[in-house]
Amino acid sequence: MLERFLKQTAFESQDDFARNFKVNVPGNFNFGYDVVDAWAEEQPGKKALCWTNDQGKQADFTFGDIKKQSDRAAAWFQSLGIGPGDKVMLILKRRYEFWFAIIALHKLGAVAIPATHLLTKKDIIYRNNAASVKMIVCAGEDFILQHVSSALQESPTVCELVSIGPLIPQGFRDFHKGTENAPPFVRPVRKNENGDISLMYFTSGTTGHPKMVAHDFTYPLAHISTGSYWHNLHEGSLHLTIADTGWGKAVWGKLYGQWIAGATVFVYDHEKFNPADMLRMIQQYGVTSLCAPPTIFRFLIREDLSRYDLSSLQYCTIAGEALNPAVFNTFRSLTGIKLMEGFGQTETTLTVCTFPWTEPKPGSMGKANPQYDVDLLRMDGTPAEDGEQGEIVVRYGETPPLGLFKEYYRDRALTGQACCDGIYYTGDVAWRDEDGYYWFVGRTDDVIKSSGYRIGPFEVESALMTHPAVVECAVTGTPDEVRGQAVKATVVLSKEYKSRANDALVKEIQDHVKRVTAPYKYPRIVEFVDELPKTISGKIRRVEIREKDREE
Secondary structure, eight states, rough: HHHHHBBBBSSSSSSHHHHHHOOOOOOOHHHHHIIIIHHHHHHSEEEEEEEEEETOEEEEEEEEHHHHHHHHHHHHHTTTOOOTOOOOEEEOOOTHHHHHHHHHHHTHHHHHHOOTTTOHHHHHHHHHHHHHHHHHHHHHHOOHHHHHHGGGGGGOOEEEEEEEOOOOOTTTTHHHHHHHOOOOOOOOOSOOOTTSSEEEEEEOOOOSSOOEEETTTTHHTTTIIIEEEEEEEEOEEEEEEOOOOOOOHHHHTTTHHHHTOOOOEEEESSSOOOOOOOHHHHHHHHHOEEEEEEHHHHTTTTGGGGGSSSTOOOOOOOOESSSOHHHHHHHHHSSSOOOOEEOOOSSEEEHHHHHHHSSOOOOBBBBTTTSSEEEEOOOTBBBBHHHHOEEEEEOTTTTTTTOOOOOOOOOOHHHHHHHEEEEEEEEOOOOOOOSSSSEEETTTTTOEEEEEEEOHHHHHHHHHTTTTTEEEEEEEEEEEEEEEEEEEEEEEEOGGGGGGGGGGHHHHHHHHHHHHHHGGSSOOOEEEOOOOOTTSSSOEEEEEHHHHHHHH
């Protein structure tokens, strides 16, 4: 399949990749037809999806099955009035119906809006009206159904509600009955244009209302570098990315790049993450490739890994938040596997990463993905030197690169702020070393200015995380009359240390940070809390901590 889109498919170095990696983008590209159906025609029995859940159920789906089921879903959606440009929200957790539904929407030229099951009535109303959602397809569980139903009265654009079960309440159509009785699918006469919107995500909203990030139909092709090269996948791979389908990480790791590479996507559909259960799944099914955020790996390394046969696991990648070197080193010592870090945003695909030919530096995001023209800019807009902090930007001139978002839907002003004069401003700050490796500092709003120093929260958090008392932490700047801002650490303690939450432990932690990193970066204020404020996607809301400090 790769040969359809790349002239050269094997690379030996970063320079080789930079010179010769080029994606051939067909006209009217549609992932449903040009990848899923193409595999179904060439190798209909090839396994596409291996699904299991925490109730012991298991199901395998070949590309032939995915074509059949997505065609049925597309035909039924057509009969419900769904066509090109129509917005359909998918609240499907990790249910296998997600893959049927999103491919069906691609085939129809409609717009898929994956969303988390954690949304409340207020969240759903906001999304329905902001995007003019026409149909919602959701898991048939009380919590989800109640919020979806209660949002309907204030969502005038929503015409259809669909449940995949087990509950099908009044007012909801039955997905399985509908697709089973659907007429034969007829491909729409009007083909999608490459620039049409096919996918939208609402960002997690760490500082305000979620933004609508719109991607066009070529977006899946930008994930070739994600699946084939960062995840290092091939046709024999069984890949597990730990993510709910409501988040952008799901199409990064459970769909586009993986299926273009011909890999099988492994899905463990669980209600509550349990590291021991996840390790059993890797052992039982012979998972060869794993991608997860650092939080997951922090839990995994606390388990007794010697109890599990992880010999099938060959490659591990990590993204979603910056990686603490301590996690890298511990996981490697326990498994022999290096964690290959990657960085990107909802607005992009893989922007900075550690490819297989690159030796990782613990704590670094890796090198710029040559798919993008990545740079660092100072606050005055001039290029930052090596060793100097700057905002990560993507230069693109007149033609945006493959994978960069199309727009913030219905918000021209916000789009213009992020994409200005041929540059996309990520809002993330990093520094680059003399070898071209990027090191994450924090969001532009999170950087602390104390006594003339610019201090990134991540570097202090990395130091804190090496202390055995610290399970989770968030570092922020709090107002200080003398310094402008003082470094504050908000810390969740491990069970063993909770009884020691006193001034002596505060000083012990402060002294530890002074030894691990530059002394001026140590937190002058340490607050112990039971949990950190987070978005529904699990990202720490440092802004909430800062606002609380200002109010006090």
